[in-house]
Amino acid sequence: MTGHVAPVATNAEPSYVPQIMDPAFDVGFPDARTNESIQQAIAQVIVDPSFIMTVGDPQSPDETIHACFGKNPDGTIPDPSVIATVNQFILDSFQGRYQFNTNNFWGGGNAAPVNLTWSFIPNTVNIPSGVGEAAANSALFEPGTNTMDDRFGGNRALWITQFQNVFNRWQALTGVNYTRVTAAGVDWDDGSAWGTAGNGTTRGDIRIGMKPIDAANGILAYNASPTNGDMVLDQNENWGQSGGTYIFLRNVVAHEHGHGLGQAHVCPITSSPAQGKLMEPFYDNRYDGPQQDDVRGVMRSYGDIYEPNGTTANAFVLGTLAPSSVTNIGTGSGVPNASLAGLSSNEVDNYRFTVDAPRLVNVTVTPIGTTYLNGVQNANGSCSGGTNLNALAQHDLVLTLLPSTGSAYVTLDANAAGLNETQASVLVNAGDNFLRITSGSTANSETQLYTAQIQVQGSVLACTASDGSFADKVQVTWPTIANTTRYRILRNTSNSLSGTIAIATITAPANNFDDTTAVAGTTYFYYLQVEQFGNGAFRNAQVSGAADSGRRNAAPTANAGSDQTVTDADNSGSESVTLSGSGVDTDGTISSFTWRRNGSVILSAASGSVSLPVGTNTIELTVVDNNGISGVDTVVITVNPPAPEGCDSVDFNGNGVFPEDQDVVDFFNILAGGTCPTGTCNDIDFNNNGVFPEDQDVVDFFNVLAGGTCP
Numbered sequence: 001m002t003g004h005v006a007p008v009a010t011n012a013e014p015s016y017v018p019q020i021m022d023p024a025f026d027v028g029f030p031d032a033r034t035n036e037s038i039q040q041a042i043a044q045v046i047v048d049p050s051f052i053m054t055v056g057d058p059q060s061p062d063e064t065i066h067a068c069f070g071k072n073p074d075g076t077i078p079d080p081s082v083i084a085t086v087n088q089f090i091l092d093s094f095q096g097r098y099q100f101n102t103n104n105f106w107g108g109g110n111a112a113p114v115n116l117t118w119s120f121i122p123n124t125v126n127i128p129s130g131v132g133e134a135a136a137n138s139a140l141f142e143p144g145t146n147t148m149d150d151r152f153g154g155n156r157a158l159w160i161t162q163f164q165n166v167f168n169r170w171q172a173l174t175g176v177n178y179t180r181v182t183a184a185g186v187d188w189d190d191g192s193a194w195g196t197a198g199n200g201t202t203r204g205d206i207r208i209g210m211k212p213i214d215a216a217n218g219i220l221a222y223n224a225s226p227t228n229g230d231m232v233l234d235q236n237e238n239w240g241q242s243g244g245t246y247i248f249l250r251n252v253v254a255h256e257h258g259h260g261l262g263q264a265h266v267c268p269i270t271s272s273p274a275q276g277k278l279m280e281p282f283y284d285n286r287y288d289g290p291q292q293d294d295v296r297g298v299m300r301s302y303g304d305i306y307e308p309n310g311t312t313a314n315a316f317v318l319g320t321l322a323p324s325s326v327t328n329i330g331t332g333s334g335v336p337n338a339s340l341a342g343l344s345s346n347e348v349d350n351y352r353f354t355v356d357a358p359r360l361v362n363v364t365v366t367p368i369g370t371t372y373l374n375g376v377q378n379a380n381g382s383c384s385g386g387t388n389l390n391a392l393a394q395h396d397l398v399l400t401l402l403p404s405t406g407s408a409y410v411t412l413d414a415n416a417a418g419l420n421e422t423q424a425s426v427l428v429n430a431g432d433n434f435l436r437i438t439s440g441s442t443a444n445s446e447t448q449l450y451t452a453q454i455q456v457q458g459s460v461l462a463c464t465a466s467d468g469s470f471a472d473k474v475q476v477t478w479p480t481i482a483n484t485t486r487y488r489i490l491r492n493t494s495n496s497l498s499g500t501i502a503i504a505t506i507t508a509p510a511n512n513f514d515d516t517t518a519v520a521g522t523t524y525f526y527y528l529q530v531e532q533f534g535n536g537a538f539r540n541a542q543v544s545g546a547a548d549s550g551r552r553n554a555a556p557t558a559n560a561g562s563d564q565t566v567t568d569a570d571n572s573g574s575e576s577v578t579l580s581g582s583g584v585d586t587d588g589t590i591s592s593f594t595w596r597r598n599g600s601v602i603l604s605a606a607s608g609s610v611s612l613p614v615g616t617n618t619i620e621l622t623v624v625d626n627n628g629i630s631g632v633d634t635v636v637i638t639v640n641p642p643a644p645e646g647c648d649s650v651d652f653n654g655n656g657v658f659p660e661d662q663d664v665v666d667f668f669n670i671l672a673g674g675t676c677p678t679g680t681c682n683d684i685d686f687n688n689n690g691v692f693p694e695d696q697d698v699v700d701f702f703n704v705l706a707g708g709t710c711p
């Protein structure tokens, strides 16, 4: 037979000052050495060691009753010989502060979550002797004096709320889930005989009753271990004390139920509330409910609030995490130095998170805990001094980030136990991903509390492709992505990952690529893939349909028109010429026309008149398309000078007949002020020296007419 009787919390009222070692502690406090009920219990144990089964499951004779003893007036625990006598008949040994064996937990154990029901028993249920007290009917409900109803002034809802809050608290901190059950229409259960197991609907796994155990103080309550778990409160305690929101009732019930979950006492009795443990043997109201060690102990058997999450299939669902969001796991316990996530022996914790697109995430796992004294309660009931337990460094945490299928993105195990593991900027796939916390330590029956964090970065990871900016390529660029060893560029002619072809693999830190194989004018869709940590796995940085399109420009063609030859008819040195150009762009529009001569702009329009100097003019027409890409054509415009300077034609009258006398006649006629008979006569400045009328024109006219040369 294994098991133990464990001295538990006590209370001294009305002037009890809760500091354990406080001198006021002994005011009105009974001396356990003279506590009659304890002696009765001892006597009964001696007479009949099997009595402990009376509140246990008859099918599980190993179950243990946890009885609560008082402290001595000097603050020490009760006479060791008293408890030792009891233990001698009940215990094989203490099993450490977590009673983790095949009989002391509900369900599967080792971090296996469990659903428990709880109920109050009606006054009709008789509770046999548990620790030597007389059998009596339960007395939680009215009528009667010192029922729980009475202690709370008839406000039944108020005291039930305190019990509910205790179970809510254990549920909020551990893998145990509770449901209160009642018989139809009443506040109590179906009234089955004490010791009857729960049925899940009208009778709880944890049944709670109240009866006189001893006088006020001394024994406060007792509680059976799993899988009985039932609780008996001493009717003679003032459960209605409202201080600390009924902390007396709540801490005793929470402590007792700790036994009901399979927890043994833990020592030493600490003077510092920061080191406090609900499962210390004596009541303390300087902390409220389960503390660090209590959370660790219950997680050892039932896991944490995220259970079951031992596989990716049953991973805890964190949901869709938005860009630029931070998601914390295990935070917010409200218990100093304790988190809501814990890892037990050989346990695996999986968390599933979803992202809308490939995202960079920062992940961290941080061990939680402090160093505190930890020890067992001795067989004689005294508390061992304990040894330091470093709850921060029980397991060497390992963080693995996994896609929904395939090998891990990254496994973080750089640091030793007690230290966090963290990695920034890991690219994860769109859709479901998993954060997994495991232990790199050998199997360790201690719980390692931890918190974890997933931070989703907001940056967009798409690559960008040039849209016609270059006539010789499409330039693909992308933001530098941390931890990247290689980039890969995929190309498609539709905006889909399906059907893409890899066109380049680029070694980081380069972050651009020139696609010179693109055909001008064709629209392509470019996708970026990333290999991080040199692990050989290229992962999409963009979802299908999210590609940026790119296009190599089809350059425009210019047409400057046909070559022209003109004459400076008025001998002004230049001549006005009409330029008429055009341009064609097959993948866009022409946005400008520019005509240049010797590098200087002479016209900024498709067509127009320009003045060109005498000579050969090579004119360049540049057309620019809507992407700024140019096309060029040239045209040659020849401006000839007027007829060489010299004498006019001897065909003075312009009738095409010469030489003839009529030219002479007409010359003199005009010279004399007459009119030209044909209307097309030359001027009379025959020698074109700008001086007229003069005799020299006459001389020269006859000279040329006679076959001479113009002077």
Ligand SMILES: [Ca+2]
Pocket: 213, 214, 215, 216, 217, 218, 219, 220, 234, 236, 237
């Ligand atoms: Ca009592």
Ligand SMILES: [Ca+2]
Pocket: 553, 554, 555, 556, 585, 586, 587, 588, 589, 625, 626, 627, 629
């Ligand atoms: Ca173009």
Ligand SMILES: [Ca+2]
Pocket: 650, 651, 652, 653, 654, 655, 656, 657, 658, 660, 663
């Ligand atoms: Ca003529």
Ligand SMILES: [Ca+2]
Pocket: 684, 685, 686, 687, 688, 689, 690, 691, 692, 694, 697
């Ligand atoms: Ca002249």
Ligand SMILES: [Zn+2]
Pocket: 006, 007, 008, 009, 066, 067, 068, 255, 256, 259, 265, 280, 281
């Ligand atoms: Zn206890």
Ligand SMILES: [Zn+2]
Pocket: 683, 688
């Ligand atoms: Zn002239």
